[in-house]
Amino acid sequence: MPSKRACAAIGIDLGGTNLRGAVVENGKLVGEPVYVETPDHPEKIVDALVKLIEDLLDEAQTSGLQRDAICGVGIATAGVVNCDTGEVIGSTGNLPGWAGTKIREVVEARTGLSVHVENDANAAAYGEARVEELKNLHCIVVVTLGTGIGGGIVIDGKLLHGRGWAAGEIGHMSIALDDSRLCTCGLHNCWEAYGSGRGLLATARELLAEKNDEGQDSTLFEVGEAELTTYKVFQEAKAGDLLACAIVRRWHEHITTGIVNLTHILNPDCFVITGGLSQACDLALLKELTVEKALHNIGETVEIRASMLDTNAGLIGAAQSVIDEVGAGVPARR
Numbered sequence: 001m002p003s004k005r006a007c008a009a010i011g012i013d014l015g016g017t018n019l020r021g022a023v024v025e026n027g028k029l030v031g032e033p034v035y036v037e038t039p040d041h042p043e044k045i046v047d048a049l050v051k052l053i054e055d056l057l058d059e060a061q062t063s064g065l066q067r068d069a070i071c072g073v074g075i076a077t078a079g080v081v082n083c084d085t086g087e088v089i090g091s092t093g094n095l096p097g098w099a100g101t102k103i104r105e106v107v108e109a110r111t112g113l114s115v116h117v118e119n120d121a122n123a124a125a126y127g128e129a130r131v132e133e134l135k136n137l138h139c140i141v142v143v144t145l146g147t148g149i150g151g152g153i154v155i156d157g158k159l160l161h162g163r164g165w166a167a168g169e170i171g172h173m174s175i176a177l178d179d180s181r182l183c184t185c186g187l188h189n190c191w192e193a194y195g196s197g198r199g200l201l202a203t204a205r206e207l208l209a210e211k212n213d214e215g216q217d218s219t220l221f222e223v224g225e226a227e228l229t230t231y232k233v234f235q236e237a238k239a240g241d242l243l244a245c246a247i248v249r250r251w252h253e254h255i256t257t258g259i260v261n262l263t264h265i266l267n268p269d270c271f272v273i274t275g276g277l278s279q280a281c282d283l284a285l286l287k288e289l290t291v292e293k294a295l296h297n298i299g300e301t302v303e304i305r306a307s308m309l310d311t312n313a314g315l316i317g318a319a320q321s322v323i324d325e326v327g328a329g330v331p332a333r334r
Contacts, residue, residue, distance in 0.1 A: 013318065
């Protein structure tokens with residue numbers, strides 16, 4: 001078995017808008033992330049990936065890190081990924097035509113580096129779980145709050161992938177039975193349809209219609225449909241608008257519903273809340289509501305904490321998965 005050795009790796013977070021890449025060493029970034037706009041065709045995306053990797057290799061050498069210290073590349077991508085083959089087996093609307101792309105095969109052939117491909121939410125979960133304070137915990141659930149809801153489950157330091165590589169799609173568990181909200185996935189009443197940014201706006205529209213009939217006063221009634229954004233709702237709530245505060249409270253209750261379900265199923269050590277809307281989330285309120293709604297003595301024991309890595313979690317987790325493979329004696333693919 002190859003001897004264990006410390007190394008660095010390139011991490012790339014591939015989203016519908018940008019490719020973000022950086023060199024990662026000892027769980028930390030070497031320099032600032034590099035951003036590249038995501039092209040609109042799978043072949044062009046692969047070309048952009050390869051170019052970004054080459055640029056990061058050059059940047060690493062400029063920083064004094066030799067090329068042979070880079071043990072591989074970790075790529076976090078939207079979509080369902082077969083991590084054994086590095087192929088995208090389920091695409092996302094943000095990356096049309098991306099399903100079927102054999103990322104590992106083509107990038108390894110063109111760079112000569114070992115490549116590991118992971119779902120983006122799973123990569124973010126792995127990055128968060130490898131933070132020093134959390135890496136010895138038994139079960140960690142990472143919840144990514146944004147336009148949708150993503151997630152990843154790490155048990156004893158390993159990602160839970162599931163039989164079809166789709167474990168951790170927590171945003172699509174059903175939290176209601178009346179088919180009142182259609183999710184972007186085509187199903188009704190997914191957690192994402194309530195607890196995401198889209199869900200918050202759906203709640204806002206419902207309460208605005210309800211309270212308008214009651215003649216309630218709110219600055220949100222002056223906002224047109226196009227101007228009704230999550231930012232506007234949070235802004236008015238912060239200013240003390242009672243209806244905006246009620247919308248934000250209801251949003252926290254919806255988030256709590258998913259957390260309570262996961263608490264009853266997994267009884268995790270902690271939840272890590274990350275994503276673009278995490279800064280607007282009142283973690284103390286989530287904890288309070290979880291204790292209130294969960295079975296006695298279960299909600300009290302779970303910790304709900306903020307991300308330690310913020311927007312870099314995905315690329316750090318993707319790179320760290322490669323570093324840990326090599327550190328565990330898994331041969332690098334060349």
